[in-house]
Amino acid sequence: MKQQKYYTFFQYQIRLLVWLSLIPGLVYIFFGYLFGVFYSALIWYAAMVFIALYGIHLDRQFIQKKMDQNELSRWYRQAVLFMYLLFGAWMAAFLLYSTETEHHLHYIAIFTQLGASVVASTLLVSDRKMFVPILVILMAPLIIYFGLIGTWYGYVLSLFAVIFLGVLLYASNNTYKLLETSYYNAQHDVLTGLHNRRYFIDYMESMIERLGTTKKRAYILLIDLDHFKNINDSLGHDVGDLVLKEVAQRIDRFCQFSHMVARLGGDEFVVVSKEFDHRVSMIDEIKTYAEDLLCKLKEPYILDNHHLYISASIGVSKIDETKVDGQSFLKEADIAMYEAKSLGRDGIILFNRALANRVERKLLIEQSLHLALREKNIEIYYQPQMDKDQKLVGCEVLSRWEDAELGVICPNEFIPTAENTGMIIELGEYVLEESLKTFRAWLDQGCKIEQFSINISVRQLF
Incomplete structure (x- = not known):
């Protein structure tokens, strides 16, 4: 699949060739006027103008119309x-x-033909299927012309023309191979052969720009293998690489060129769907397509005498004309994918606004918790514990947090955040210090209780 930048490069060549043809063509009309072939030259230049106008039309069409892959191929x-x-x-x-x-004038014709051949070998070098036949078409009349002179120097010139054609083909072909190799390496993942993150970003930019014009829709599947780190740690990175290659092949075969597949890095893969005219048809495909792909990935892996069973978490983001960049869609798919992992892995989650709000709140809680601990905004409450005679025998220490922006935050919200970010140690020490100060003050005041309960994290014990 050729990328947008390839077509853009080719569009620039069209623009350049139009001017390289129209301006030197005026010289032919001038010589035709001087030496009696004016009308023939004028007819030739008129044809060149029509061809140039066709090129200008293609140039304008490329700039003004955002084309999908099929339209680009036709263009x-x-x-x-x-x-x-x-x-x-x-x-x-x-x-x-x-x-x-x-x-x-035949000398000018010969020189022009050689110049046109050099121009073709230079500007068309990005497409071997084009520069090879065009070079042959340009040089063949010159080779025949020299041969028809019928003298020894004519045959020598004909031979030199053949050699010149060979040199042009050799140089152009080598340049083409170098460009092709460089382009492939820049756009593909070394391990799996899939497109890489750089290609994905460029592809998304051009697709979103196009969808904004065509009003079509698409979607992203972000795939992350579950517990892949365990494979690397227990079986080694060699086996891990074999797994990644096999996963890449399964995804690629499953998509069968209808979707774009890329490896973002590590054990993360992304699938960008084809474009849909209607939202309903896209929604209908998302669930079945993602489920079928997940089933394919969960089939047993027999690699290097190991039988492996791997699941994956898949996050889905719908691409429409409302966003401005590909990173926002990738972020949405990433949020959905991590939601699938938090729900037990081996699942598919479609991104929605409610999910985004929960994730945003978690992030705000994480950011605000640092400040709350530093400024001691976590409040300590003491829940009385009574015996059967309603006599006070102890208390349980509880932590509560009310933020000016987030409002009242329940412990079941900020405690898991503290656990996941490592702030639970600091939070636990703060609760211990404040509650023990209170306990000491109670003892000094003659208040005796039999038990004093403080909940602490397991991470504080190790």
Whole structure:
């Protein structure tokens, strides 16, 4: 699948070739006027103008219309036709002037044909299927022309023209291979051969820009393997790499070129769907497609004499025209994927606004908890414990937190956040210190209780 930047590069070549044809073409009209072939030159230049206008049309179409992959392919085929017409016109100019030996116009025709060949080998080097036939078309008349001179130097010039053609083909082909290799390495993951994160970001940028115009829709599947670290730690990274390769092959075969597949890094993969005209048809596909893909990934892996069973957590984000960049959709899919992991893994979660609000609140709690501990905004409450005769025998220490922005935050919200971020140690020490101060003060006041309960985290014991 050719990327948007490839077509953009080719569009620039069209623009350049239009001016490289129209301006030098005026010189042919001038010489035609001076040496009696004006009308032939004028007809030739008129044809060149029509071809140039076709190229300008393709240039404008590319700029003004945001095309999907199929439309880009059709545009590219039209651009290839433009190239053949353009260089065919220059071959016609050679045939027109090569017979004008009286005023030595054939020398200009020869030089122009050589120049056109060099231009073709340089500007069309990104597509071997194009520069090879065009170079042959341009140089073949010149080789034949020298051979028809019928003298020894004509045969020598014909041989030199063949050698020149070979050099151009050799140089262009080597440059093409280098460009192709560099492009592939820059856009693909070394281990799996899938597209990499860089390609994914570029692909998303062009897709979102296009969807904003076409009003079509698509979706992202973000796939993260469950407990993959255990495989690396227990069986080694070699086996882990084999697993990643097999996972990549399964996803790629399952998608069958209808969806774009990339590896973002580690054990994370992403699938970008084809484009949908209607939201309903997209929603209908998401669930079945993601479930079928998950089933495929959960099939047993037999690698290096190991039988492995792997599940995955999949987050889904819908792509519509309301967002401005691909990273926001990836973030949404990432949120949904981690929600799937928090619910026990081996599942599929579709991103929604309620989920986003919960994640945003968790993040705000995490950020505010640092400040709350530093400024001692966590309040300590003491729940009385009574015996059967309603006599006070002890108390349980409870922590409560009320934030100016977030309001009342229950312990079942901020305690897990403290556990996950490591702040539970600091929180536990704060609760111990404050509650023991209170306990000491009670003892000094003669208040005797039999038990004093403080809940602490397991992490504080180790």
